[in-house]
Amino acid sequence: MKNSESLKSIYQALLSAFGPRNWWPADTAEEVVIGAILAQNVAWKNAHAAIQNLKQNELLSLTAIHETDTSMLAPLIRSSRFYHQKAERLKNFTTLLFDRFKGDLSNMFQLDLDPLRKTLMNLKGFGEETVDSILLYAAEKPIFVIDAYTRRIFSRLGLTDAGAxxxxxxxFFMNRLPADAALFNDYHAQLVHLGNQICKKKLPLCHQCPLNHRCAGKMEPLK
Ligand code: SF4
Incomplete structure (x- = not known):
């Protein structure tokens, strides 16, 4: 892509078509953290069911999770699959939070972006997408989240290499856009919506896509 205006105009086209997405689907920063861990490698509906189960059992808080044994936690988040691993990851996060930041997310989020990213990336089971989701949507730090939807859409547009x-x-995004957490927040949310509803993996609905006129990989509708 030649300049930042093109990347901004893609965002404007998505925003005009879909409106602000108001992401992340959670009420508090703690719920964002919990949701980001539960959503690893599964559809959001699986993570959502696990969140609801935690809520019904009054365990939808980092303090409650910290005080609950992994063996009790795991069955409650079964719908998120890999639930033993995810119970351990939740506990890994809360152990860090309580050992180093007095159990308070606002203390943790006072760290600058780079050291905080490094700290979270050192947690066992935490990859870049999970960490960046926490940084952007819970800590409100200006970092662009990359996921499978982003890779698929931008490679079909002919702007990135899916294997990068x-x-x-x-x-690619951060060099061309201002470091603006609100922009990165809604841009990623727009891409999730487009990838989930229109730019589908097998049969993209290109005739409904607001990026149709600029897409190298668009498909004509079946006659
Ligand atoms: S035109 Fe089709 S392939 Fe291109 S981004 Fe839109 S839905 Fe995806």
Whole structure:
């Protein structure tokens, strides 16, 4: 892509078509953290069911999770699949939070972006997408989240190489857009909506796509 205006105009086209997405689907920063861990490698509906189960059992808080044994936690988040691993990851996060930041997310989020990213990336089971989701949507730090939808849409648009690394994709956006957490928040949310509803993996609905006129990989509707 030649300049930042093109990337901004893609966002404007999505915003005009879909309106502000108001992401992340959670009431508090703690719920964003919990949701980001539960959503690893599964559809959001699986994570959502696990969140609801935690809520019904009065465990939808980082303090409650910290005080609950992994063996009790795991069955409650079964719908998120890989639930033993995810119970451990929740506990890994809360152990860090309580050991280093007095159990208070606002203390943790006072760290600057780079050291905080490094700290979270050192947690076992935390990859770049999970960490960046926490940084952007819970800590409100200006970092662009890359996911499978982003890779698919931008490679079909002919603007990125689907095989490029996470960091290369991230730099593609961050080198061309202002470091604005609100913009990164809604841009990623727009891409999730487009990828989920229109730019589908097998049969993209290109005739409904607001990016149709600029897409190298668009498909004509079946006659
Ligand atoms: S035109 Fe089709 S392939 Fe291109 S971004 Fe839109 S839905 Fe995806």
């Amino acid at each position: 690394s996470y960091r290369e994709h991230q730099q």
